[in-house]
Amino acid sequence: MSVVTEVSQDGQKLTISIKGRFDFAKHQEFRESYEHLIPKPESFEVDLKDATYLDSSALGMLLLLRDHAGGENAEITLTNANADVRKILAISNFEQIFDVA
Amino acid sequence: MTAVQTPFEALTVLIAEDSAADRLLLSTIVRRQGHDVLTAANGAEAVEVFRQQRPQLVLMDAMMPVMDGFEAAQQIKALAGETLVPIIFLTSLTESEGLARCLEAGGDDFLAKPYNQVILAAKIKAMDRLRRLQATVLQQRDQIARHHNYLLNEQRVAKAVFDKVAHSGCLNAPNIRYLQSPYALFNGDLLLAAFTPAGDMHVLLGDFTGHGLPAAVGAMPLAEVFYGMTAKGYGLSETLREMNAKLKRILPVDMFCCATLLCLSFQRRSVEVWNGGMPDGYLHNIASDERTPLTARHLPLGVLSPETFDDRTEVFPMAVGDRVFLLSDGVIDTCDASEQLFGVERLHQVFAANRQPEELFEEIEQALRDFRGEARDDVSMVEVSLLDATQMSPPTLVYSDSGQSCPLDWSVSFEFRAASLKRFNPLPYLLQLLLEVHGLRAQSGALYSVLAELYSNALEHGVLGLDSNLKRDASGFARYYQERNARLDALHSGYVRVHLEVVPTGEGGCLSIRVEDSGKGFDIARVMERPAENVRLSGRGVNLVQQLGRNASWSDNGRSARVEFFWDALA
Numbered sequence: 001m002s003v004v005t006e007v008s009q010d011g012q013k014l015t016i017s018i019k020g021r022f023d024f025a026k027h028q029e030f031r032e033s034y035e036h037l038i039p040k041p042e043s044f045e046v047d048l049k050d051a052t053y054l055d056s057s058a059l060g061m062l063l064l065l066r067d068h069a070g071g072e073n074a075e076i077t078l079t080n081a082n083a084d085v086r087k088i089l090a091i092s093n094f095e096q097i098f099d100v101a
Numbered sequence: 102m103t104a105v106q107t108p109f110e111a112l113t114v115l116i117a118e119d120s121a122a123d124r125l126l127l128s129t130i131v132r133r134q135g136h137d138v139l140t141a142a143n144g145a146e147a148v149e150v151f152r153q154q155r156p157q158l159v160l161m162d163a164m165m166p167v168m169d170g171f172e173a174a175q176q177i178k179a180l181a182g183e184t185l186v187p188i189i190f191l192t193s194l195t196e197s198e199g200l201a202r203c204l205e206a207g208g209d210d211f212l213a214k215p216y217n218q219v220i221l222a223a224k225i226k227a228m229d230r231l232r233r234l235q236a237t238v239l240q241q242r243d244q245i246a247r248h249h250n251y252l253l254n255e256q257r258v259a260k261a262v263f264d265k266v267a268h269s270g271c272l273n274a275p276n277i278r279y280l281q282s283p284y285a286l287f288n289g290d291l292l293l294a295a296f297t298p299a300g301d302m303h304v305l306l307g308d309f310t311g312h313g314l315p316a317a318v319g320a321m322p323l324a325e326v327f328y329g330m331t332a333k334g335y336g337l338s339e340t341l342r343e344m345n346a347k348l349k350r351i352l353p354v355d356m357f358c359c360a361t362l363l364c365l366s367f368q369r370r371s372v373e374v375w376n377g378g379m380p381d382g383y384l385h386n387i388a389s390d391e392r393t394p395l396t397a398r399h400l401p402l403g404v405l406s407p408e409t410f411d412d413r414t415e416v417f418p419m420a421v422g423d424r425v426f427l428l429s430d431g432v433i434d435t436c437d438a439s440e441q442l443f444g445v446e447r448l449h450q451v452f453a454a455n456r457q458p459e460e461l462f463e464e465i466e467q468a469l470r471d472f473r474g475e476a477r478d479d480v481s482m483v484e485v486s487l488l489d490a491t492q493m494s495p496p497t498l499v500y501s502d503s504g505q506s507c508p509l510d511w512s513v514s515f516e517f518r519a520a521s522l523k524r525f526n527p528l529p530y531l532l533q534l535l536l537e538v539h540g541l542r543a544q545s546g547a548l549y550s551v552l553a554e555l556y557s558n559a560l561e562h563g564v565l566g567l568d569s570n571l572k573r574d575a576s577g578f579a580r581y582y583q584e585r586n587a588r589l590d591a592l593h594s595g596y597v598r599v600h601l602e603v604v605p606t607g608e609g610g611c612l613s614i615r616v617e618d619s620g621k622g623f624d625i626a627r628v629m630e631r632p633a634e635n636v637r638l639s640g641r642g643v644n645l646v647q648q649l650g651r652n653a654s655w656s657d658n659g660r661s662a663r664v665e666f667f668w669d670a671l672a
């Protein structure tokens with residue numbers, strides 16, 4: 001599995017871990033990882049520790065998650081990004097709408 | 102779809118056998134199994150029967166007079182082409198070479214004499230399954246090929262339309278060089294350029310998410326906004342806000358457009374930049390051979406709501422000959438065989454090695470080829486250089502109305518107060534109003550330049566109280582525009598008034614423009630006596646107004662500026 005999810009014990013937080021290239025091939029898996037959770041978690045973490053690369057369709061997927069999680073009020077943290085991935089997040093200025101830790 | 106369970110269907114089976122007794126025996130067996138039978142007494146006959154009646158399966162004796170089964174099998178296979186016509190060899194051969202020869206000649210199976218009815222029936226059935234499978238594969242292949250051709254044709258037509266849209270601007274202007282892969286647009290890359298009424302040049306290099314037609318559809322509305330608003334005299338900020346709002350409204354959540362927008366002013370010798378999500382562009386100062394990166398400070402277009410969108414731009418001074426270089430991520434994200442990215446470092450090495458600025462594109466392309474073997478299909482590069490204002494000639498506008506209802510005797514006054522000054526650009530409206538007067542149309546460029554100059558002087562030096570001396574050097578230039586944005590954000594009082602008056606004079610007419618502001622004014626005499634060569638970056642405005650308009654004058658301690666435009670009888 002290249003997209004692994006884990007819900008915190010109280011059900012409030014969903015952690016989605018991405019392995020390998022984060023691109024269009026993960027579209028289906030990524031959406032399914034959060035779409036049908038009941039109750040909807042309060043906050044989300046996308047763990048990019050094992051993500052080697054991230055392309056513009058992955059940025060699009062993050063926007064979909066943001067929309068699902070409440071748009072401008074969404075609580076989403078992007079964690080453990082490597083230098084390459086961080087650079088892509090910086091160029092696209094996604095740091096302005098996502099919490100990059 | 103499972104071929105195994107297809108219901109029984111009678112086949113036409115050709116039996117090629119030189120022994121009349123065996124032929125009769127086999128025919129009887131096969132008929133009894135429900136199939137139609139054709140017969141041939143040798144290989145040549147078998148080929149002829151096949152040619153005329155196209156049986157679906159062949160039982161072929163190996164040893165026959167005139168033409169043996171091996172030769173006949175080869176000819177029948179050749180005639181059948183891509184359709185699978187299974188050939189089962191009938192043979193008393195037992196040694197392995199003989200049996201192997203049957204298969205080499207194109208046979209699909211063999212059956213040893215004497216015939217076993219059960220096995221023969223089973224083999225015919227198995228071969229029929231294979232035959233149907235092959236037919237299905239061929240059918241699907243042809244269908245895919247048809248669809249593929251259909252898509253290619255759609256893409257070709259769409260490309261022709263998109264090319265017209267993308268090239269209706271001024272990409273062929275003498276100061277623009279660009280390079281795009283032929284299908285770059287279908288990889289989401291978009292390049293647009295157009296002149297403003299004042300003769301400034303707007304350039305957009307954009308990159309939509311995704312590939313194919315979905316990536317290209319957003320290009321149409323974006324181009325429409327870009328051309329429409331540029332032609333009407335809107336600045337980058339207003340155009341950006343509109344493009345963002347439009348894309349946000351029409352694109353799905355996961356689609357957006359990274360873009361860099363430039364406004365190159367040949368009059369002011371400056372470039373205004375907004376970069377949302379594109380790789381660094383570069384401002385190349387030819388004299389010092391330094392490259393200033395034009396870094397992405399914003400989210401791409403179509404992500405933020407109109408309320409949160411940030412339209413702040415940066416302004417840099419330029420000298421004649423300086424160049425702005427923009428590129429798409431196809432350049433730096435080109436991968437080699439081991440998934441290494443070409444990267445910014447290698448691009449900088451190409452910059453450093455470059456001697457002839459004209460050869461930069463070719464050198465970058467060569468470096469990409471050396472790195473990877475072949476360039477990606479979404480490589481876009483554009484270079485815009487600053488020419489002397491006199492070398493640039495924006496195309497004259499074409500008007501479609503007859504001129505019978507042209508207003509010739511009127512005046513109007515506007516007062517723009519703080520809340521409007523913050524976000525509203527009145528120039529396009531004023532220009533549109535003035536261009537209802539036909540006699541002014543021939544001077545629309547000069548008119549717009551003068552209006553723009555007077556308005557920005559009133560706003561920046563008057564209302565905002567900015568000192569144009571700041572703009573003496575490059576760093577001060579940047580600071581000036583930062584300060585301008587900050588003061589504008591904090592503005593809560595003040596005004597700019599614009600008075601326009603048109604009166605007929607003989608066969609022609611006269612327009613007088615008066616612009617007043619609520620600022621502190623300036624020492625008119627001192628500004629007027631400043632020598633011309635000291636106004637490289639600052640103070641250009643006053644000169645411009647004096648050159649382009651007539652009878653320019655300042656009063657009320659510089660708080661009020663007045664200038665006139667005249668026209669003669671229309672031809």
